[in-house]
Structure formats: structure tokens, C-alpha cells
Amino acid sequence: MTKLTDDWPILIVSGQFHAKNDEGFRLRELVQNLKETQHCAVLPSYSYEDAIEIVVSRADLGAIVIDWDICDENCDEKMLPTVLMDKIRECNADIPILLLTERLAIETLPTRVLQNINETLWKIADTIDFLAGRIVVHVEEYIRGVYPEFFGEMVRYSAEYKYAWHTPGHMGGAGFLRSPAGVAMYKFFGENVFRSDLSISVPELGSLLDHSGVVGDAEKNSARVFGADQTYYVLNGTSNVNQVIWRSQLLRDDIAFVDRNCHKSLNYAMVITEAYPLYMIPRRNKRGIIGPCRLSEFSEESIRSKIRDNALIPENLKGKSVKMSALTNSTYDGICYNVINIKKQLQKSVENLHFDEAWYAYARFHPLYKDHFGMADDDLNSDHPPIFCSHSTHKLLTAFSQASMLHIRDGSHVQINPDEFNESYMMHGSTSPQYSMIASLDVATKMMDDNGERMMRDVIMEAIHLRKKVSQIAGEMKKDNSWFFEMWQPRTVAFEDGAKQNFEDVPATFLCDNQYPWVFSAADNWHGFDDIEENYAMLDPIKLTFITPGLNDHGAMADEGIPASIVTNYLIGHGIVCEKTDYYSFLLLNSLGTTKAKQGSLLAALLKFKKAYDSNALLVQTLPDLVKCAPETYRNVGLKDHCLAIHTYYKEHALLDKMQAAFQVIPDPAMKPADAYHEVVRKNVEYVTLAEMKGRTPAVMLVPYPPGIPIMMGGEIMNDKAEPIFDYLMARQDFENSFPGYESDIHGVERVERDGKKYFQTMCIKQK
Numbered sequence: 016m017t018k019l020t021d022d023w024p025i026l027i028v029s030g031q032f033h034a035k036n037d038e039g040f041r042l043r044e045l046v047q048n049l050k051e052t053q054h055c056a057v058l059p060s061y062s063y064e065d066a067i068e069i070v071v072s073r074a075d076l077g078a079i080v081i082d083w084d085i086c087d088e089n090c091d092e093k094m095l096p097t098v099l100m101d102k103i104r105e106c107n108a109d110i111p112i113l114l115l116t117e118r119l120a121i122e123t124l125p126t127r128v129l130q131n132i133n134e135t136l137w138k139i140a141d142t143i144d145f146l147a148g149r150i151v152v153h154v155e156e157y158i159r160g161v162y163p164e165f166f167g168e169m170v171r172y173s174a175e176y177k178y179a180w181h182t183p184g185h186m187g188g189a190g191f192l193r194s195p196a197g198v199a200m201y202k203f204f205g206e207n208v209f210r211s212d213l214s215i216s217v218p219e220l221g222s223l224l225d226h227s228g229v230v231g232d233a234e235k236n237s238a239r240v241f242g243a244d245q246t247y248y249v250l251n252g253t254s255n256v257n258q259v260i261w262r263s264q265l266l267r268d269d270i271a272f273v274d275r276n277c278h279k280s281l282n283y284a285m286v287i288t289e290a291y292p293l294y295m296i297p298r299r300n301k302r303g304i305i306g307p308c309r310l311s312e313f314s315e316e317s318i319r320s321k322i323r324d325n326a327l328i329p330e331n332l333k334g335k336s337v338k339m340s341a342l343t344n345s346t347y348d349g350i351c352y353n354v355i356n357i358k359k360q361l362q363k364s365v366e367n368l369h370f371d372e373a374w375y376a377y378a379r380f381h382p383l384y385k386d387h388f389g390m391a392d393d394d395l396n397s398d399h400p401p402i403f404c405s406h407s408t409h410k411l412l413t414a415f416s417q418a419s420m421l422h423i424r425d426g427s428h429v430q431i432n433p434d435e436f437n438e439s440y441m442m443h444g445s446t447s448p449q450y451s452m453i454a455s456l457d458v459a460t461k462m463m464d465d466n467g468e469r470m471m472r473d474v475i476m477e478a479i480h481l482r483k484k485v486s487q488i489a490g491e492m493k494k495d496n497s498w499f500f501e502m503w504q505p506r507t508v509a510f511e512d513g514a515k516q517n518f519e520d521v522p523a524t525f526l527c528d529n530q531y532p533w534v535f536s537a538a539d540n541w542h543g544f545d546d547i548e549e550n551y552a553m554l555d556p557i558k559l560t561f562i563t564p565g566l567n568d569h570g571a572m573a574d575e576g577i578p579a580s581i582v583t584n585y586l587i588g589h590g591i592v593c594e595k596t597d598y599y600s601f602l603l604l605n606s607l608g609t610t611k612a613k614q615g616s617l618l619a620a621l622l623k624f625k626k627a628y629d630s631n632a633l634l635v636q637t638l639p640d641l642v643k644c645a646p647e648t649y650r651n652v653g654l655k656d657h658c659l660a661i662h663t664y665y666k667e668h669a670l671l672d673k674m675q676a677a678f679q680v681i682p683d684p685a686m687k688p689a690d691a692y693h694e695v696v697r698k699n700v701e702y703v704t705l706a707e708m709k710g711r712t713p714a715v716m717l718v719p720y721p722p723g724i725p726i727m728m729g730g731e732i733m734n735d736k737a738e739p740i741f742d743y744l745m746a747r748q749d750f751e752n753s754f755p756g757y758e759s760d761i762h763g764v765e766r767v768e769r770d771g772k773k774y775f776q777t778m779c780i781k782q783k
């Protein structure tokens with residue numbers, strides 16, 4: 016690993032690079048020695064102020080050498096080396112700081128400086144070889160510490176260039192070089208990817224399935240960092256995490272209490288465990304944004320009455336307690352629950368709590384999210400059951416796709432035995448794990464451990480700046496009697512003294528340092544959840560919901576409007592891909608990978624859309640792909656007219672009202688989800704068109720996007736109670752036939768074409 020020093024440039028901050036004096040001469044010699052003898056990259060900086068910019072924006076520095084004598088004591092505060100050092104330590108507690116100074120200057124160095132530095136180097140007195148050598152010693156030691164345990168071992172192992180006589184068959188990549196397609200792949204990914212793709216038979220790297228050796232150490236380290244008693248690395252995504260958790264605790268005919276807003280992997284968890292589901296129903300606001308489930312649903316009485324009213328659970332099982340609850344935290348729209356409140360309720364009647372935090376692995380690392388995540392410390396609660404948390408580390412932290420973590424916190428009285436738990440883990444794990452995925456989980460952990468709060472602060476601040484900018488543009492446009500997109504966020508913020516300020520005028524630091532402006536309250540109902548409980552749920556500022564015109568605050572449809580799918584299609588044409596599109600809102604995620612340039616491009620694209628809309632520019636120019644798919648329909652249509660046509664269709668066919676009504680219904684279950692799936696295995700299923708679905712039971716879950724919530728689970732009946740669901744799906748089918756090119760995703764629904772018309776069909780259980 017020591018060869019890597021040239022990958023880790025040394026920043027040298029000095030005003031003497033070109034000085035025609037002894038110091039300048041020696042500094043130039045030092046730089047030359049570092050480059051030519053020590054093979055290091057050197058990055059010169061001429062002022063403390065410029066160096067601060069470099070330190071803040073680059074995490075790849077190997078060491079920072081600071082010339083103590085650039086400025087005199089009358090210089091500007093920003094120019095002081097002490098300010099630079101504080102900034103360096105704020106960004107990185109470990110990077111070596113070496114002070115170039117004179118022998119006699121030691122007496123004048125402030126204690127604050129001595130606390131921050133690793134070493135002083137005598138500029139004039141020591142030999143150049145010695146100075147360069149000392150710097151390299153520090154760089155090498157620092158780099159060794161940069162590598163977390165597993166990743167470090169993997170890099171060391173692959174640097175040994177061993178002859179592989181084991182799987183994978185490409186053996187360090189060599190196998191790819193036998194054929195041109197393989198060579199192309201080898202060149203694209205680079206040698207390291209293949210040399211680090213190792214077999215489970217390499218003992219140096221430990222065993223993922225046994226959690227031994229360096230893998231086990233890495234998992235234990237992640238447990239410490241993420242606040243768990245045990246952490247497991249799971250390589251088939253959080254979909255797999257959820258199944259491992261459920262399989263470890265539930266048996267056939269156990270009762271589970273599940274968020275209806277759950278990810279489909281939880282539905283499959285119900286299938287494999289053969290559990291009876293009871294559902295929590297998330298509320299929705301008038302815009303259709305999915306809100307938190309009601310706290311009252313978690314009470315003992317409510318859960319008991321759900322069991323009592325469930326037609327499927329046999330009488331002799333109705334006295335059972337609930338084995339597992341599963342709540343999606345945060346929701347897709349970034350609503351996070353105060354977990355402390357929820358635990359207090361659920362622990363009265365649920366044996367294990369599961370928080371599916373696929374989109375929320377970062378919450379522990381910034382105080383803004385205090386108490387609002389599954390592994391939150393809750394010292395006052397001495398009676399909680401075991402808590403399980405699923406994290407898609409790959410979604411919003413930095414890991415390869417599918418690399419996830421499963422965290423467990425033991426209950427106050429019930430411990431999760433690792434050997435027992437591991438049976439479920441192994442049931443869902445491969446015996447050929449991808450080592451680079453494990454390394455990415457190890458690295459994601461170290462990144463959060465070393466810099467989590469600072470990185471999260473940057474991400475939150477950037478999201479807040481973007482929110483403020485959008486509000487400011489919207490405010491300016493409104494003054495000119497025009498329009499712009501708005502953000503779903505508080506409009507004003509109230510301060511302790513009772514004063515109020517518009518959101519866009521509140522300092523970003525205040526919004527980042529205070530949780531309360533983001534916590535939902537009934538008193539300030541910007542969120543539209545009329546019956547929201549106090550101190551119960553908050554909006555995560557980094558999940559950015561943009562609102563398009565078309566609905567007023569009470570959900571009434573305006574005369575004109577801009578359906579969000581048109582905007583997000585337009586954005587795709589400009590290289591911007593959104594996370595989720597609803598009827599009049601769309602969601603973007605600000606994450607560790609978001610840059611200011613990305614934000615600038617987004618705003619520019621939104622402003623371009625506005626211009627194209629206002630001038631009714633032709634769809635041929637604005638949505639060329641749409642026109643290509645149905646030229647006859649769209650060729651001569653303008654963007655504004657197109658928006659109006661779809662908006663009017665939504666309005667006249669009451670599509671949003673139909674959606675609201677459909678999602679209020681939990682249809683009657685004819686059988687457990689597991690039994691519905693068993694009918695698939697028995698081939699006792701057939702496709703049924705929507706028009707003929709009344710009275711039928713789908714074998715699979717139906718999930719329309721938007722909003723991405725299951726509207727029916729496999730085994731539920733399309734009976735009279737489910738009429739609103741039928742009506743909504745029919746309205747979606749008619750809409751797709753009226754507007755070609757707007758075929759949106761509905762999991763569980765296939766389209767068949769007859770006489771030029773599309774019909775929905777679903778796999779249903781055969782009738783006897």
C-alpha cells in the first residue's frame with residue numbers, strides 16, 4: 016500500500032515557492048525531492064485562504080505541510096494559519112499536519128497550533144532528504160489508517176499477486192483476456208476489480224457466512240458505528256435483509272403487523288413465513304402525498320381489534336400476540352417517525368419491532384434526526400422488545416448496489432442469539448459473496464464513523480440551500496403574476512420570541528441546526544395532514560418533493576395545471592432522472608453524491624421548462640420521445656396545451672379522488688398472501704382482464720406507481736368493498752388509452768392489446 020503515496024498528494028502551503036532567498040530555494044528543493052525521489056504528488060498552495068478551499072473540497076490529501084511564516088500578525092482573520100488548521104481538523108481529525116518553521120519559532124507557537132499538528136520541521140536546519148523522508152513517513156502511516164480492516168486486508172491480499180487456483184473462474188481477470196468481449200470488459204472495469212474478486216476459500220479475508228476473521232471484525236465495527244448490538248452484511252439488498260429478519264422470527268400462522276406502505280420484499284416475507292398480516296394504514300394529504308400511519312393504530316386496543324376483525328385468523332389463534340411489526344421509516348416522501356414514541360406504544364403488544372430504513376441509513380449521524388430512527392438511543396425505555404433495522408447502505412450512503420446492512424438491538428429482556436439468527440441469514444445468503452461489496456460496506460462504515468456528521472451537515476445544508484432557492488424563485492415569479500414550482504416544506508418558521516419568518520429568509524444554518532421547523536404540527540398545517548399528532552413525525556430536508564401547479568392547498572383542482580409526469584419526462588430529456596413522480600409532485604434525493612453543479616443544472620432545466628410552458632413550445636421540441644411514440648396525437652401540440660389536456664382529463668375523471676378513495680380501502684382477504692402464492696405454484700391461476708375481475712382474487716400484489724403502495728395484496732378479493740379500487744384501476748386504464756406514451760408502471764398488471772386498445776389483466780386464482 017505504500018506505493019500509493021502518489022495517489023495521495025501532499026498539500027504544501029507557503030508564500031515562498033518563488034522567493035529568491037534561502038527559504039525559497041530550499042522549499043523548491045523539498046518539492047523536487049518529494050516528487051522525484053519519494054514519488055509523491057505535490058499540490059502547492061500560496062495562501063492559507065486558498066488552502067482552506069482545497070482542504071474543504073478534497074478528501075484525497077496525504078498530508079498538509081504548512082509554512083508558518085506566510086503572514087504577519089496584522090493580516091486578515093481568514094489568512095491566519097490557525098484558521099486553516101481548525102478547518103483541517105474539522106474536516107479530518109487524522110490527516111498529518113506538519114509545520115515548516117524555524118528552530119527559534121517554537122516558543123511563539125500558540126498551544127492551539129501545537130494541539131493540531133503532528134510535527135514541526137526545521138526549514139533551514141534539517142537536510143532536504145530528512146525533511147522529505149519525515150513527510151513520507153507521516154503520509155504512509157496516515158494512509159494505513161485510512162483503510163478499514165476488511166478493505167485493507169483485501170487490498171493487501173490482491174497486491175500480493177498470488178496465483179489463483181480457485182473460483183471465480185476468471186482467476187483475477189486472466190480468463191477475460193482469452194476473448195475480445197472479455198478484453199473489453201477487463202479494460203472497462205480495470206484490473207483491480209478482478210484481482211479483488213476472490214473466492215471464499217481465501218482464509219485471510221474471513222468468512223461472511225460465519226462472521227469470522229476480518230469480515231466479522233468489519234461487521235462488529237459497523238454495529239458500533241450504527242448503534243446496534245449485532246450487524247450483518249447482506250449482499251442481496253434490503254429486499255433480502257427484510258426476508259432474513261422475518262424468517263428468523265416468524266413461523267407459519269404467526270401474526271404480523273405491517274405498514275400497508277411496505278416494500279414488496281415484506282409482502283414476500285409474509286409469503287415465505289406464511290404469516291397472517293394485519294395492516295397499518297398510512298394517511299394521505301389532499302395532494303396524495305403519503306403520510307405517517309396514525310399513532311392510535313399502534314395502541315393495544317387498536318391492534319386487538321384488528322386481530323378480532325380479521326376474517327382469516329382462526330378463533331383459536333386470535334389470542335396470540337403479534338410476532339413482528341414492520342414500519343417504513345422514512346416513507347418514500349421523507350417522513351420520519353419519532354421512534355421513541357412509537358416504541359412505547361408498540362412494545363405493549365408486539366414481540367419484535369422492525370423498522371425498514373432502506374432510504375435512511377444516515378440518520379444516526381446528524382442531530383437533526385435525533386430520536387427519529389430505529390437504532391436511536393432510548394435510555395429511558397427499559398422494556399423494549401428486540402429491534403431490527405434494514406438499511407440499503409447502497410441507496411443513500413456509499414456502497415455498491417445491493418450492499419445492505421441488517422442491524423439488531425437486543426430487547427431489554429430478550430436477546431437475539433447470533434447462532435440461531437445466523438440460520439436464517441445463511442438460508443438467504445450465497446456461498447460465493449462478492450468481496451468488493453463487503454469492502455464497500457466496510458468503507459461506508461468508516462466514512463460515517465470518521466466524517467459522518469460533517470458529511471451529513473453538508474448534504475443537509477445543500478438541500479436547504481436548494482429549497483430556499485426554489486422558494487425564492489417562486490416568490491419572485493409570484494410577484495410578477497407568474498408561476499414556478501414550489502417545495503413541499505414549511506412556508507414560515509416561528510422563533511422562540513414568537514416572531515415568524517418566511518422559510519426562504521431563515522438562515523440555512525438555523526434550519527440545519529434545529530429539528531423543530533421540520534417536525535409536523537397541527538398548528539402549522541403546511542403538510543396537509545389535518546389530524547397529525549404532536550412531536551410524532553418530521554420531514555427529512557434531503558428528500559426534496561417539488562410541487563407542480565394544479566391543486567390548491569385543499570386539494571381542489573385549479574383550472575390549469577401541470578401534471579408532474581410531464582415535468583419529469585422533460586427533465587429526463589435534460590439528463591435529470593427523478594426518484595418518484597406523483598400526480599402533482601415529484602421527488603428528488605439530495606445525497607452524498609449530489610454536487611452544487613447538479614443543483615444548478617436542475618434549476619436551469621426547471622426554468623427552461625417554465626419558459627417552454629409559458630410559450631406553449633411544441634412537444635416536438637420539448638418532449639420529442641413522446642411525439643415519436645404517437646406522432647399523430649402529439650405532433651402539432653404545444654406543451655401548455657398538452658399539460659392542460661392531461662390536467663383536464665384528471666379533473667373531469669376525478670382521478671385523484673378515485674385514488675384517495677381506493678387507498679382508504681383494505682380489501683377483504685380470501686386467503687393469506689402465502690396461500691395465494693401456493694396457488695401460483697400449483698398453477699391454479701389464470702389471467703383475468705380488469706373488466707372481469709369483480710369477485711376475483713388476484714394471486715399477486717398490485718402496486719400502481721404513483722403512488723407505489725400496494726392497492727391489493729395477493730389473496731385479497733375484488734368484491735363490493737373493493738369497488739373504489741376497481742374504479743381507480745379502470746380510470747388508469749382509460750387514461751392510458753387516451754394518452755399514448757403515458758403507460759405507467761403497475762406491478763402485478765400486464766397490458767394486452769385488442770383492436771388498438773390496451774386492457775389491464777392480472778394473474779388471479781382460478782375459480783372452482
Ligand SMILES: Cc1ncc(COP(=O)(O)O)c(C=O)c1O
Nearest residue numbers: 252253254255278343371373407
Ligand atoms: C422501503 C424499502 N424497503 C426495502 C427496499 C428494498 O431495497 P433493496 O433495493 O436494497 O433490495 C426498498 C427498495 O426500494 C424500499 O423502498
